[in-house]
Amino acid sequence: MNPDLLYLVKANVVLTLFVAAYYGLLRQLTFFQLNRFYLVAAALFAAVYPSVSVPALLPASAASMVAASAWGALPAPPESPPTGPLAVNWQVHLLRGYCLGAGLLVGQLLVQLLSLALVxxxxxxxxxxxxxxxxxxxAKGSFSFGRSIYVSEAAVADPAALAPELRHEQAHVRQWHTLDVLLAQLTTALAWFNPAVWLWRRAVLENLEYLADRATVQSGLERRAYQYSLLRQQPGRVPAPALAFRFSASELKKRIARLNQPSSPRRQVYRYVLAAPTVMALALGHSGARARPGALLERDRGLPVEALYYLDGQASDRATIQRLAPQDIRSVDWVEGAAAVRRVVATPPFQQAVVVTTNAQAESRVVRELADRADLGSGYHIRALPVEALLPACLAYVAEHYPRARLSGEVREYTKKSTGAAKLQVQLVIGESFFYVYFLPNGEFLRGEEQ
Structure with a gap:
């Protein structure tokens, strides 16, 4: 899967789990500050989580083997510019649609910020x-944004009605609620396609109002008088600019109910211990499991029936591979196509081969010989390089022979474990298709038979 698309899927799945836990366990509690922290932490964790490696679950040696396992399935690079799609990437359409929606919402957010600047x-x-x-x-009523409170000149004429409004807006300002609002708007713009993010934003804004209501009452204003001030608000008043907090009657019934709700017992704090760590543990545990080489065998745990199987350099079978414990597997090479399978065994009866190496036999002679003969990924050390590492000769060759192609930014160095010989794999993109070309470190192009 495209890395950007995979990031979006992971981040939004985790955010959805956090939202489900909030609405199921925490929403009815009166620990509004804890709810605020939980909701902000949910968005930040979801944003960071897809990029977090889990070394405790995935040793560095295993990580390199997982990356190497893809080598056996790589297509041979073309020797002439491609004339048709080599790998139609439907994911590009999804990313374009996502970017369009996100761009429109981010643009709307910028327009709202500009509107507030003009106000x-x-x-x-x-x-x-x-x-x-x-x-x-x-006549915009009272509202606040950032560190400023805005009041209409007409409202100043009624100090009795204005006093509770000012205290409410002071609470928003004092507790820096605008930061939460900006995070909510930006997160919603970047995850607009996920229904859970709209529920999350609603929870964030709703909880901030509860915090401001409680702070207003705690400032010395009598609870009943404050409730009456809420009831006196006129829904038809001209609204404040978007993004701003306003002293309004939105969801009035719910806000008044929360003002009169008894404080939740302290023992209910255990719900936070149950919700957040559980979601984080599930997410990180899933990452570790997916990162293990053994997880490559769990593509529906459905290993292909019509395939050639090798275990630790020797011919094996599907049933034996299925019985292996994931933690015992060092690497898995999926080999596709008769030409690639022929390097594993001279006369292959299959179009696929699955070559599995266990931790116990990873350094054995027979395993190394098979990896060298079949040119398997497990026979290489793999390192990602920046595009800037390519020599001018590589760039000149690409420009001359693939004038319609562009560099994707993906460059990998493959160093053979047995000989130390290195080659560079460069991904090129034409339209919605991609393919690979290979070079020696000195910039010399490698043709198919030389790879």
Missing amino acids: RRRARPAVVLGQPVRLLRE
């Missing part, structure tokens, strides 16, 4: 009821 420019500083504010001529 701030038009407002004039003032002090109302002892609170520094910015006065607006428009």
Whole structure:
């Protein structure tokens, strides 16, 4: 799978698990600060998780073998520019659709920020009821964004109604709630296709209102008087700019119910210990399992019936391979195509070969001989290189022989364990298709028979 698409899938699956745990275990609790931390941590963990390696579950030696296992299935590079699609990548269409949606939403966010900047420019500083504010001529009501509270000049004429509004907005400002809002908007823009992210954003904004309501009451304002002030809000008032907090009656019934809800017993904190660590453990455990070489055998645990099987350099069978414990496997090479299988055995009756090496026999002579003869990935050390590492001769060859192709940025150095001979694999892309060309470290092009 395309690395970018795989990242999106992993991140959104984990975020969905966090959201499910929140709505199932935490939403009804009155630990609003813990809920705030949980929701922010969920988004940050989901964003970082796909890039996290799990060394405790995946030793470095195994990691290199997993990367090497793909070598046996690589197509031979063409000797002339391709005339048709070599590997139609349907995933490109998905990524284009995702980028289009994300770009539109990020653009909308930038427009909203610009709108708020214009509102701030038009407002004039003032002090109302002892609170520094910015006065607006428009009838936008009271709202806040960042460290500023905005009040309409018409609202100043009614100090009794304005006082609870100011205290509510002070709570948003004092607790830096705008940071959460910006994170919520950006996360939603970048994961717009995931229904769970919209539920997550709703939970974030809803919880911030609960925090501000509670802080307002704790500031000394009588609870019943504050509830009446909520009821007096007029839904028809001109709304504040997008992204801004406003003292509004949105979901009024739920907010008043939360104000009157008894505090959750402290023993209910165990739910957070159950929710967040469980989701993280599931995610990291899944990464470790997928990273093990043995996981390559679990592609529906359905090893192909019509395939040639080798175990530790010797002919084997499907049933024997299926009985292996994943932790005992050092590497797995999937070999596709009669020409590639012929390097494993001279007269192959199959189009596929699965070559498995265990930890116990990884360094044995027969295993090394098979890896060399069949040119298997497990016979190489593999290292990713930046495109800048390519010599000008490589770039010149690509420009001359593949003028319609572009470098994908994927360059790998394959060093044969037995001889130390190295070659570079360069991925080229034409339209929605990709293919590989190979060079020696000195820049000399390798034709198919020389590889």
